[in-house]
Amino acid sequence: MSKNEKRSVLVIGVSKLGAEIANYESLNGVDIAIVDINEGAFRKLDERFSGYKIIGNALDFSTLKKAHIEEASDVCIVTNDDATNIFLTYLVTHYYPNKKIILRLNDEKKIKILPKNQNISSICPSIYSFKEYLTESKK
C-alpha cells in the first residue's frame, strides 16, 4: 500500500488492547471496524469512537465479510486467546493475502509457528512488560 492511500483497520477482539487500538485509530480519522462475539465488550470503546461495531464470531467468514475484511489494509487480531489469534492469522493470510497483520500472543514461544510472511508481526505483552521493568528498575 502506498503512503498516500487511506488506511483502514479491522480489529478482531474488543480486549483492552483491541479497544485502545480502535479508540486511537478512530480519533485519528482512520476507517475502522471492530468485531467481538460478546456485545458487552464494546462498552470498553470510547464515546467518541466512530467506526463500525460488529457483533459476531470472527471464526465465521460471514462475520469477517460483514466487517468488510476485503477492504481492510490492516487486521489487528487481539482477542485474549492465543489459539484463536493464531488460527485467524493463518486464515487471513491464506484467504485474504497481502494485508498487514498484527496479532497479540500471550505466549511468545508460539511466534515460531506463525506463517512465514513479512506482513505479519506480533505483540507479546510479557516481552513489553519486561522491557518496561528493565527501564523502571534502572531509574
Next chain:
Amino acid sequence: MNILICEGNKEANYIIKEFRRLHHNIVVINNDYNVSKFLSEQNGIDVINDDPTKEFALDNAQIYDFDLVIALSDKDVRNFLICQMAKQIFHIKKTICLVSDPEMVNIFVSLGIDAPISASKNLAEVIKGELDLDSIVKTLSLENEKISIIEVDIKSNFDCANKMIKDLNFPSSGSISCIFRDPNVIIPHGDTVIAPNDTLVIVSIASSEKEIINFIKKGKND
C-alpha cells in the same frame, strides 16, 4: 508407530485402547486433571497432565519425529494450534484432529492440517448412505469425499448377474474390490462370475458414484 494423543475424554480412551491393542507406542497429554487420571487408570499407562498447546509440555513428552498427532479438544482452534505446533516444532509427520464445525473441514485442510474430522459431517454421510436409493446400495466417502465405497446387493434381474467381470465392460472410474457371498469373502478376478444375492464392494472416484450404481443396477432388458 509413535502416536501422540492430545485432549479428548471418552473418545481418547477408545482410541488409546485401539492403538495399544495394535501395539503402537502411545503418548497421551491432557490438560484436565480428572480426565488424565481416568485415562491413566483405564489403560494402565502414564498420562501427562499438562497443556498440549504449550511448547514445554510437548517438549517434556519427548515426541520429536513421532508419526502421528491426534488432537481431540472440543475447541477447533485449540486443535489447530496443537497440530501446527506438533508439525512445525516437533516435526510430527501427520496431523489428525476433530473439528466441531463441519464448515471447518475444508478450511483446516487448506491451512495445512492433514486430516480434520467432523463427527457431524461423517454422521450425515453415513445417514445419506443408509438412505440411498432403495436400500440395496450403501455408500461411504473417504479422503474428504474424493473416494466412494459403494456396497450393492445383486438381484437376479440385474444385467451383470451371472456374468464374468471381464465381460461386463465395467466403468474405468471404479473397481470391484471384494464380493461377499455368504459366508465367504471373495477377492474377484476377471473370470469371477457375479451371482444373484452377492454383495459387491466397489471403490470408485466419488464423482462417478451415480454412474457406477446405475451401471450395476441396469436391468437385463434396459
